[in-house]
Amino acid sequence: MALSHAILVSLLDRPQSGYDLAKRFDQTVGYFWKASHQQIYLELHKLAEAGSVHGEKVEQESRPNRIVYAITPHGRAALDGWVEERTEPPSVKEELLVKLFALGSVSTEAVLAEVERRLEFHRRRLVEYEAVMAGHYPDPERLSARKRGLYLGLRMGILFEHSTIAWCEEALATIGELKRPRQVAPPRKARRG
Amino acid sequence: MALSHAILVSLLDRPQSGYDLAKRFDQTVGYFWKASHQQIYLELHKLAEAGSVHGEKVEQESRPNRIVYAITPHGRAALDGWVEERTEPPSVKEELLVKLFALGSVSTEAVLAEVERRLEFHRRRLVEYEAVMAGHYPDPERLSARKRGLYLGLRMGILFEHSTIAWCEEALATIGELKRPRQVAPPRKARRG
DNA sequence: CGCTGGTATGCAATATATTGCATAAGCACA
């Protein structure tokens, strides 16, 4: 019962169609909450049936019609109730660590390559986050309550990327030693960083 | 297709029953990979059917019989193949951020309380991790390839907890300002930290 | 003797998520 709440929260901002929500979940919100359009449409149907949102058909020329959903008083009440409930820490599923745990038995090169790929990914992410921060939150001291939540989300992202980048670098060094046990590495065909 | 790989990796260490695996997934491995015993038994059946593991019934007196599973050559090959495949970064689902995003519209106190609860949780986690580190990896310089993976998992956990703790503290300060806009807070019935 | 808790495996129902496909209109490009 969590995607539904994420949708309701997004609708607090303004009424949106499933398509709008899906796009949002692909961008900013999607950094820490992934959802496909199928999931979103499904949840919208359920929320509408439960009376938490109200969908209004909007006829459009030169484009498919949209169904724009707004949160209802009942939806707001549901959200209020949910906020009072306890949130369990998210259960991580870090495949990369599973591969790491297989280290003695599988290709060290493959695992190394994976960590390198991840390092690049997180570096790019960090750059993106910092661009958003510079563009939208240049003065974090003076923010509305509403924006403070978004700001803190971004801050979590930035701190997380920093620590992940540090971990990747450490991991590369630690795994790398396995390849050259205690002497200088011989030249290799593929050069890395 | 990821829990199955986590099981195979665990079986690399030694043959285990579903019950053994479930316990392991409740402890160390479970810090970054949650799985219930039902899931594990189900996956074991599938893996056995696919020929990746082989189950052997072990008769026991004074206890229910166990079925001990071992990884097969076919399972090892499957694992080798999987390691070569790309791992996507995990898709996070951080409910706490969803609540945070609702800030202007819901109870600030409730959100604050949630962050405080989380802060406590992560502090406890960090203590646990550091105890394991001190107990099992006092000398990280000299570790077998096998243990290096486990060590790096633990390191990731520690770095992650550090940054999450820092974020929680920052979040408490940022949200807290909403309660006393620019003057000293009046005394409250419930005292915090 | 009954209660609780640990060991051990499993089914069934439901909830959640992913993958693939379908439809349908307009726009840009070659």
Place this chain on the structure above:
DNA sequence: TGTGCTTATGCAATATATTGCATACCAGCG
């Protein structure tokens, strides 16, 4: 004119995960 992209919503099948329950034996406690 045909191809592919964007907008927009949706179904169906499968995969994955959670919740609740069932079974069965033993050990320890009061």
